[in-house]
Structure formats: structure tokens, C-alpha cells
Amino acid sequence: MVMSDILLETHGLTKAYNKRNVVDGVDIHVRKGSIYGLIGRNGAGKTTLMKMISGMISTTDGTFEYRGIAGGNKAAYSKIGTLIEIPAIMPKLTARENLKLKCLAYGQDDEKFISDTLQLVGLAKTGKVKAGKFSLGMKQRLGIALAMAGNPEILILDEPINGLDPQGIVEMRDMLMKLNRERGMTIIISSHILAELAKLATDYAIIDNGRIVEESTREELELKCRSKMVFKVGDARTAGAVLKEAGFEGFEVADEETINVFDGYEKAPEMNMKICNSGILVKSFLMETIDLEDYFLNTIRAGSGAVSVKEAV
Amino acid sequence: MLFNFLKMELYRLSKMKSTYIMAVIMALVVLIYSYFILGFNLEYMMTLLMGGSVPADVTYVDPTQTEMDVFGGTDGSGSAVSGVGLFHFNTVAQTYQMNIGGLIGLLLIAIVAGLFYGNDYSTHVNKNYPIINGCRWVGYTAKTLTLMIYVMAFHVMIWILSLLSNAVWASNCDPGINAGSIIYFFLTYMVTVTIVVMIGFVTTLFKSKAAGVTFGVLVSVGTLSLPVRILDYIISAKYNLEGFSLNHFIPSRILADLTVSSERRIVIIGAVCAIIYFISSFFGSIILTKKRDLSA
16 A cells, blocks of 8 residues: 555544444545445444444544644544445435525525535435435435535445446446546445445455454455465475476465466366375365355454465365 | 634524514514504404493594594595504604513513524534634634624614504604613614524523423513512511612513613613623523534
8 A cells, every 4th residue: 555645544443432443543544545344243333334424423542644744633534535334314304404504504505506415315306305205225325415415525334325226236336336436435334235246346444353364455355355266285385396397387385285377277187197196195185165255254254363265165 | 713603603593484483473472462552452452342431532533533443544634544552652762662561572582592503413414614723712702603693683673563563553753762772772782682692592501402492482471470570578677778670680570671772770780781691692602612522
């Protein structure tokens, strides 16, 4: 991660309730223009972390910086738009009136901006329908429109696709992609639907028990999650040397008995034969594929040693 | 930023139905009440009911006319005239004072204030404005300023309707503007605003719209008057304090008991109490909103 690209970073953010750290010394680094996916179980501390960054709750310890500006003041908070937990709307006002309220508060009383934003979130034709009568999907979209008012540079969205039907999820994804690509909006997003998050996020942080377990970019994660052929052998180092000598490439010796092959799976039988011919026992070889969900679960379970993967072949 | 939030809160108030409903109810109450005190021949009716004879000077505007009843009638030239109410000779300031002293206006304002302050806790819209998380006093101050403007508009409306009522039903249209009535206008405004801010404090303290409205209604309907009288009785029996009354220290009772000709001591006590209650409630609310985490 290039540090000059960093838009928002936290330093040891901590929140304690009843002497228990719900968020415990969290450091995250959000790049400008990224979609930063926060992954974690219920109660892992995702929402609390988002609330601290947006100033909704106080911090017990730690700080955050917004593009070099220390957090906790108007300059930093004015750059942040939030949709945390349920969308907060005035049920007896229309979508336009709801948006106008926030625009007035942010000194952005611009009818064109309101129309454009409603158009962007697909609520331009709701007319005089009161927001209280909207479906959950419409309320979520209005919540995002509200978060966008005031021209924030960063959107903090907590479970924005919760409760949406498949069509709504696709619409929400398209809208967030559009915001990110066309308006360069940086987005911090949390979701339980990891497959959906995998389609959106460019950076990830896995949070568990209030701590960041891992922070990586999509590229780094793809590298970790890519499919591989796994050989379990009696002596991995010697087997590795044999394969190298035979001219095979795209593999790594992971530990004393594991060789991971990332490229040229079709040559696996030949590799197997080479290893066997050199007198090294091949205990098994199998194909491993791992998606974000598996990776997340493995990372969380790593402490207990229980690792699972989907297997093929 | 305060100005932007003030604009936002004014817009929100303008979108609340209760803002207008309460104003319309108040307008009707002022007109009906003013009619009864200015132009309704109450004494005529009471005397008739008791079977007595009605003295002409309290019954008719024009004693030579006989075609008149409790609602008025026509004079010698055939023009419509109103009856003579108990306060037919009020100035506008006195009519205004009687309308304010009835506390109906306070009750209606209290409901609007409770609903307005409590909106954050019923809709949680305050979490949409991270910009003020570093200076939460702005949000609360904007709300209070908005309600101060509303209360002023409410009082001005009552004064204008009192003027109209006097023009139609009273013997004169004298505004009665003097030092006493001007002080009365601003002091009653100040006390009403103080009660509004106290409602804001209760709403903030309990994080509940219902708590604010309930407190406002209880204060406005005179719930405190009986306990205050009992305490007054006990205090005067025990300490023999001449001229002392707890009423002078309780905002809603100040509003009910104050008149355009109240003695200076009472006015000063009322003003000082209003300021103290205002400051404590306002800053109490600010401290609460600043210290607390926002609930979602």
C-alpha cells in the first residue's frame, strides 16, 4: 500500500464497554478511491469501528486521521458520509425533502444536486410518496443518497445490502460501483454477504474480537485465494529440488511436507511421477480452491488450528 | 454551520403538520375566548337564567335598542353591534394578556416543542450529520433557536388576533402599549421559551419524544398549581413571609399569574427565574448531547 494514497487511517482505535474492549487497538489504512471491505462476524466490532470513525461514539483510546487532518473535528467529519445500521429517514417527508434537509444543513441547497443524486440512486420518480412508505431497498438507497449529501470524500456503509432481495443487491452493487468509478468516491463497507463483498471491494480488513486480523488488497487476497494443487509428501524440500531440476516451475515449498503448485496443473501426474521416482513418498495430491468466505473462516479459525478448504479432484 | 443548521431546522419545522395544526387551534381559541370576554353578554345571560331583571347598562351597547340578546344585535341606525362582555373595555394588551394567561398557548407550544426536540430520538436522523459530531452544541442550539422563532411567531399571532378581536367585539381598539405591556410581552415570551428549553432538556435526558411532550403537557395544564398552593400554605404558616409565593418562581405559574400591571418585584423575580432555568436547561442539554454516544 502506498502511504501517500492513504485517505483515512486509524491508530490504535479502541472502544471499551464495561471494561471490555469491543474494538481493541485497530489500525486500518483506507486508500483514496478504494472500496474497503470490513469483514467480521456479528459482534466483531465492525459497526463500533465505523461509528467511532464517523464520530457517533467516543473513542476510549486511539485516534484517526483523515488525509493528515486529525479526526474528531469538523474538518475531518465534514468529509464523511454515513449509512450505519438502519437508514435514518424522516418517514413523513418525501425522498426529495429528506435529501433537502441534509443539503441545507451542509450548506448545499442545490436543487440540481438533489435531482442528480435522486436519479443516481433510482429514487427520482418517487414524487410525493412519503419515505415511510418506501420498501427496505428504497430506504437503503435513500440512506445512501443522504450519505452522499454534502459532497463527502468517503462513504461509510454498514451492511447496506442487509435485507435486500437479489434484485436489490445487484442494484445496490451497481450503484456503489458507479459511485466509486464515476465519482471517485472512497467507500468503507461491511457486509455479511462475503460473495457480494468480493465482487465490490478492492481492499479488505478482517476483524475479529475487536482486532484487525489481516488487512490486504484485492490483489494480495487473490494471490492467497488462488487455486492450487497441493502435494503432501514425505520430504518436501528434496521433492522441491527434484521438481526444479526436472524443469518444473510455478510451485512453492510451503512446509516440511507440502508443495503448492499454482500453475500448470495438467502436469501434476508427471510431477507426481518425478517425485515418486526419486524415492519420496507422495501421501496425497489434490486441488484446493478457496473463496473469500473460506479464506475469512480460515483466518478467523487459524488461532484454533481448524482450517477448512473446498477440495476438488 | 449554525446558520445552515438553523435553516435546516426551520425547514423541518415547516414540514411538521403539528406546527400548523397548533397555530390554527390557537387562533380559534383566541377568537372564541376573546369573543366571550369582550362581546358576549355573560351577565345578561346569567341574570336571565336566575330570573332577575337585566340592567340596561350591562346588557346593551345602545340602551335605546331592545332587539338585542347575549350575542349583540343592531343599534339605532341598524348597524350590527356586539354585546358587552365582562371585559368589553379591555385594551388589546389586556386581551392579549388574558389569552396568554389561559396557558392554552403554552400547552400547544409544549406539544410542538416535545415533538420537535424528540424527533432525533424517534428517527435517529442525527446520525446523518457527522459534520456536527465534533461540535454537537450546534444541533441543539439550532433546534432551540428555531423554536424561539416559532414561539415569537406564535405570540405575535396571538397579539394580532387580540387586536382583531378588540376591533370587532370590544369598546375600543387601544393597543395599550406602555412599559408594562411591553415588559409583559417580552417576559411572557421569555418564560415560554424557558419552558420550551426545559422540555428540550427532559426530551434529551430521557431520549424520548413522549417524555418531552408529557412534561410539557403536565406543566401547561396546571398540574403544579395544587402542590404549589399546599407548599405556599406550609411556608407562610411556618415562616410568616409576607408577599412570598412559590408561584413567582415556577415558570408556568409566572405565565399564568403575571399581568400587564404586575408589580416590579414580581416581574424581576420572573425574569431572573426564567434566565436561570433557561441557562440550566440549555447547558444541561448541551452537556448531555456532547457527552453521550449517538444511538442508532
